Amino acid sequence: MARVLVVDEDPQVRRFLGVSLETCGHRVAEAENASDGLRLCQGRKYDLIILDPGVSDMTGLEVISSIRRRSAAPIIVLSNRADEATKVEALDRGADDYVVKPFGIGELMARMRAALRTSRPLLKPALVVVGDLRIDLSERRITRNGRDVHLTKREFDLLKVLASTPDHVISHHALLKAVWKTVRGDGVTYLRVYIMQLREKLERIPSRPTLIVTEPGVGYRLKTSGDQLSKGDGS
């Protein structure tokens, strides 16, 4: 999913991060000191850099500036120093986030997703919540009222496309291309079938959908706005 560079002197931390990140589908490279890290991060080879500047062969936080000069990738600093002055300096030197050790792996991953999200042009939420429905795209998990809902691969892929830009109408063609890659025959017909199956599993009243709305002749839309923005109401 993303190419991550881990720069940390502690081999245990490197191994722990390596395993955790790879099980999430990321590709991981490691460096055990600042100079290796600098050498590796040249160019546009990584999407994210996790860095402990703590004990390093460069003086203090200088390494952050150096990396920032060479790469535009987001930098998450991982350090056991918790004093405010250090945090401020790290951030001002170009770090995007600062996490104090010991850290929760879940939080770190969430911060990674947040950092990756902003570095990509389109902001796609990793978690879409509509009423009692929760669509967690990063965990590939759907729950309704806290209860797990099982979706097949195709169903999930379809929902994922709809949820990645909520409230947007997505054309038949775009959906077909995203889920089935190749559009053969009359694709719109499967769409109908799968949309129905999704509604069957997700809608309160499948025959009267409020979540997955059809736009005749155009496509479908995942509606998040039960959204009563209008409370002033005026008229």
Place this chain on the structure above:
Amino acid sequence: MARVLVVDEDPQVRRFLGVSLETCGHRVAEAENASDGLRLCQGRKYDLIILDPGVSDMTGLEVISSIRRRSAAPIIVLSNRADEATKVEALDRGADDYVVKPFGIGELMARMRAALRTSRPLLKPALVVVGDLRIDLSERRITRNGRDVHLTKREFDLLKVLASTPDHVISHHALLKAVWKTVRGDGVTYLRVYIMQLREKLERIPSRPTLIVTEPGVGYRLKTSGDQLSKGDGS
């Protein structure tokens, strides 16, 4: 320097942040609850949003998703909840950073600078606003007074053409060619029908249109500058 929106129920926090930010040259707006925050953050009016979702009139962290849906500005969550699950959900709902109260103002400002640094331009030119009418071409979505208005394909296409050059008269012929491609028979007749349907859905008083104005013998015009004062009220 930057326009910042602070959403927090605690007036002390608001005042503290307001003073601190303004002494740094930022412009600050405040909201004391989620709905005010949501109302304010519409459009591209703020460069950064600082939000405490903790105690709110919306359930839990939902407010983050709602704000994210309306604004592309970075969101820094400020909360007294420090558990990992909450942090992860906040970040996955679209927050860019998460700071636990009590916080150091220096660290918060540094995190603000980091967030503003990476702040994305987010181009979304496909939005036309006419009075209380919002035409979002990319979402294919029309709202009036914040309320969704459903348009059929043809209706939408027609409105799109009118909205693409507001205040200009667009000839019957041009409209027909843009929406129906081929002009067969007496096209002007359908135009009339569709214009009427649009007015039915969009105008305040469909029989006395102020938005879609007809130019006899020529075409139609979408009027942005509502001089909906009493003009020739005649009958």
Place this chain on the structure above:
DNA sequence: GGAGTCCATAAAGGAATCGTAAAGACCTTC
């Protein structure tokens, strides 16, 4: 004032699209 032109509105048949059920094809698992 009558004829003609252009426009607004309402209503209805037909066309296109959609929802739904059901059954065969394929693939894995035991």
Place this chain on the structure above:
DNA sequence: GAAGGTCTTTACGATTCCTTTATGGACTCC
């Protein structure tokens, strides 16, 4: 190789939308 799950395909009734036609009002020009 039987069972269970998933994917694809087909068919038909139901719905929505598009187009057409008809009628009446406002205005202009003779």
